[in-house]
Amino acid sequence: GQKGDPVSLGQGQPVNAQGKKPKIAISIPAADHGWTAGIGWWAEQATKLHPECDWVIETAQNSGEQINDLETLASQGIDGIVILATESAPVTPAAKELKEKGIFIVNVDRGFTEDIADIFLEGDNSAFGRKSAEYIVQKTGGKGKVLILRGIPSTVDTDRYEAAMAVFKGTPGIQVLDAPAGEWNREKALNVTQAMLAKHKQIDVIWAADDDMALGAETAIKEAGRENQIWMIGGGGMKDVVKRVMDGDKMFPADITYPPSMIATGIHLAASSLRDGKLAEIKKFMPKRIKMDVELITPANAKDYYFPDSIY
Amino acid sequence: MLIAFIVLMIGYAIWRPDIVLNPEFLPRLVNQNAAVGIVAIFMTLVIIGGGIDLSVGSMMGLTASLGLLALNKLIGDGTSQSVATLAAVVVSVAVGAFLGAVNGIAITWGKIAPFIVTLAGMAAYRSIATVLAAGGEIRSSSSEVFAELGRGGLTVPFLVLERDRALIITWPVIVFFLSALVAGFLLNWTRYGRHLIAVGANEKAAIYSAINTSKVKVYSYVLMGLFAGAAAIGLAGRMNSVSTSQLGLYYELDAIAAVVIGGTSMSGGRGRIWTTVIGVLLLGLITNMLVTSGLSVYWQGAVKGVIILLAVLIQRGHSD
Amino acid sequence: MLIAFIVLMIGYAIWRPDIVLNPEFLPRLVNQNAAVGIVAIFMTLVIIGGGIDLSVGSMMGLTASLGLLALNKLIGDGTSQSVATLAAVVVSVAVGAFLGAVNGIAITWGKIAPFIVTLAGMAAYRSIATVLAAGGEIRSSSSEVFAELGRGGLTVPFLVLERDRALIITWPVIVFFLSALVAGFLLNWTRYGRHLIAVGANEKAAIYSAINTSKVKVYSYVLMGLFAGAAAIGLAGRMNSVSTSQLGLYYELDAIAAVVIGGTSMSGGRGRIWTTVIGVLLLGLITNMLVTSGLSVYWQGAVKGVIILLAVLIQRGHSD
């Protein structure tokens, strides 16, 4: 954000004996739905915590734009970069070129197809799909009619969907009714769910590929007056949903963590690695790969995941 | 497109009577497409006038955001929900009309191509909306009254649906029909309509005919913005929140598509309102069919493309 | 737009000499915008001919996917990477030309509005691409040769950059310039160009002059598809993979924007190639400035909108 403006914060003013104030770029997907907006917000928050570095945040509509951003950011001389890839494979070559320029790379959530990141904070979309599906199986006692709400065709969506389907296929009692796309969009999810409610007289559970769509579905269900027959599980740890879980809302018995705050973790790691010019030493103990656990949020632990002032 | 629409409808009804013959089906279809319908109707006027408005989707994001901020501010200050809701509507509509005027003036007085002006607007208005909430959501603090903007409406008497609910013609649907009436009336029964057609068909000749072409154009953009503001606040009510990055996203494209499929020519000077309405419902129907078809989401685009072409061909087969 | 571009460039150079005066700056800027540039150039021809192609972005996703599948298949069968890469290029270009022909024939022979035909194509081609990769991405199994399509090119002699690398004019850039030359030559120096202008400006006059208007139109779409296929495989090389849901996404819009900002009228019959090239670079430059500005991403859209309008005004100030 504004912090990133290297002119206003005279770039390269020494902060300590070790040398210059490090400049770190952040490349993330554009805020085109709730979760990505959350990423942007957490990135802003995290950079504010680290004035000892210069920050530049850039968002990209698609992978083509993102690799352009990476090049352009690199061209203005940066020491490190935190990347949340729009898509893994397409961004990999560009990231590799940054690596070759000697730029410190923290890769968050979606892993590159080659081992080039100095630190990889691994998100696990398959676990997202698997755990939420397993919860459904467990809560329904392995039998029930499930409606799936997909996002937009992409690796993220495919990973979550296929992991979930694997679980459901393994459970004879579970019948997957349909798997239409809610396009990560609350309004679209609402429309799609309305159509589904008209098509299927009985739906027991809705598995949504993220919380935004789950909330859209909720509106549809309430308008159809079927709130007592259907419950849902989405994912992402959106505060509205976590709140509902916390309050024991029947429609939202649980949620899956996939917090956009993960970008903040990445930013913190980048800052702490680069700020004192002790990168070499830090690398000695810093793990190259950190897998973020995907957890089940239940009324019991919901308060730990509730961030009322987050935008997501 | 009426024939195409009817053909598709009948085919759908035969295939899935359980869905189509449900009394809720049509009202829901219309309700789901009311917002884009409103936009498409006034986009038709803009296009007939020889213009185009790419900014309307972003504009909706911005007007709804400001409307919601006003709502929350007022409720925060202890105003009643109803008054605050009314204020939200007024703000959204007023801002829409204002931004429409900005577009129109930049085009006529600034003499910049509509495509460029509204392309800039598309980028700018969305951006300002995201600034208001860091790209995130603005949540309404009036869960009862404000949400009624999307859900509420006029109840159809004596008709009771399953789980004894009443059938409601929602406000967005009512505004949708009002828009069609207003636009149709303007276009076919007023001096303004004639002038708009003249300007779109042959601006030079319109000037020679002592028509104030700038005024005619500006009005078309103002109307566009004004009703887009109304559509936007309705959507916000439906979600009882505004996602600054999503509300209205790509509505301009959906609207233009509906207008063109409705048979209005992009080159201006010719066009009808009711065919646009059918165009909107046709696209909505296609989407609905695809969703309920259970067809893999990967294939849906391909089928959609084919059906659109078929619809146009069916139509031609009958219209001449 | 040349003046506007130069003004902006100078302003940028004064503000950030460290970035702009770097010998890599311009080549990189061109390289980053080569693909959309190629599309914009042939979009210019299509628009001059009175048409429009909304399908090109999706088309790129499809041609690149098929190209990559061919590559992987061949390498799987033990073909050499170079041959396989060549095959991938041929497939992508050929499929592009074919899909272009499909568009053109549906428009001329099927007598359906270009907007509708290519809108359907936009939905269909993207969908087929996602089907090919089950909604995911296709990774190239040739990390050396194929990737060179995006990175490799002709080396500028005697010029050594920091970390003693050579300056490379990449293949996409070369194709970009070739496209400009080809399209410019076609438009200004051949019969085809005259006929294209005539068809776009006054189709009746063209018909009275015994011009085969259908042929003229179809060719413009074939050229569009053919070069889009080339641009697409270049992008795929640059990413050494294809994200079926993203490759080429919104390229049609960026291209049309560049064409219009370049001063070509959407109504057909008038337009220039080189101004489109400048339009592309101008938009690329603006994006580049915004990225390096460190300005909050939320504000960038607003600033972009304003700069676009300013650029057009600066231009007008000088061009007449």
Place this chain on the structure above:
Amino acid sequence: MLEVKGLVKEFPSVRALDGVDLDLRAGEVHGVVGENGAGKSTLMKILAGIYQADAGEVLLEGKAVRFRNTGEAIASGVAMIHQELNLVDELSVAENIFLGREPRKGPALDRQKMSVDAQAFLNEVHSPFGPDVKVGSLSVAGKQLVEIAKALSYEARILIMDEPTAVLSDRETSALFDLIARLKKRNVSILYISHLLREMMIVCDRVTVLRDGRLITTLAVEDTSPALLANLMVGRELEDYYPAKPPFPSGSPALSVKGIAVPRHVHELSFDLLPGEIVGLAGLVGSGRTEAAEAIVGLRAKSAGTVERDGMPIKIRTARDAMRHGIAYVSEDRKAYGLIMQMSTAQNVTLANLKAYANPVVNGAKERAAIKGWIDDLGVKAGNPNAQILFLSGGNQQKVSVAKWLDTKPKVLILDEPTRGVDVGAKREIYNLIAKLAAEGLACLVISSEMQELIGLCHRVLVVREGRLMGELAGDDMTEQNIMALAAAVQQEAA
């Protein structure tokens, strides 16, 4: 050479041709006359392959032919000069002339050759402009010359000319006649359409008369006269052509133009118009008459000069200002500026004066009444007034563009080539109307390239050359020679 037997053509609204016969001899100039909407252009368009006949046959040198498009017609040596200009404004004159047949060097255009060859054809029509100017920058007259040159360039054996002189002034016209003579020597057959019956006497060998899509007769010119042709066209006796001129008016000017100027076109032009006065504005094509008129009514920026209404100086920046002050201007270019082709005939009639019928809501009854009134007064042949005006015959379109402005009930009326392409009968109707309105106090300025018309209609004639007022003629001094002398700057040995 060419023979037409029982040709029939139906259009949704009318039967344009109803069994027309016609035979064209080699090297003959064959005139075709008829009222507006008689079917002349339709007939020609069938011969040129633009329309297909519903019945009947066309024999070219004895063989039956049926052209499916212009290409086939041209291939068989039939070329046409269209009544409505069909040129590409965005292309140069040369490019328009050779459109579809551009000379090439290898894959590239041979611009050089194209210009040179084009120049040759332009010389044939005495064009003032070169082959490399954009057609869009030409006046209607200039465009017409390009149309002629283009038709010539096909080097056809049969050349169809549909009202080629309608937009030309006498000078270009006589140049065209010389050209026709040369073509005859080359044994080219010409079908010649015009509403200027005197021309028929000069250029034609035989004349065919059509009425309502039917053949009336074909006569050798020797056996006919303008008056006879006129009567045959209309089907009744036409009494004298020009109405009695209203009494010469007196009083203070309704409009005074004081030294207006338009860069490149008009220089220091001043004149007065009295109420009830009909003043002619004569000059060669390109003399800037249109520019002057457009400047007066605010359609062109004027670099100097003022305009006064009833002695009051007024500011006119747009056509709206002019209309507010009761000044109306009928453009010479009905296709580009006069009418809106996508609109219906009815809507075009009321477009300028819509306030009177739609304020803001359209009063259908009132509007229909007004429209019917004009269609009757001017005898507009419009099968269905709610059909696109595009489908009206040229002359009928012209009548509508006049009606459109008369409907605003102006106090000052400027008519630019008001009877361009209008048939004799309708011309009389327009003349009578002008005379009647003048008698009621309308001040009228008539721009025309048809000097007879100015002499017959006007109280006095102003003559301009290259945007300068060269003189004023009244009473018996109003002769073609005198006007020509002033307009073309030749030594006045005549006077």
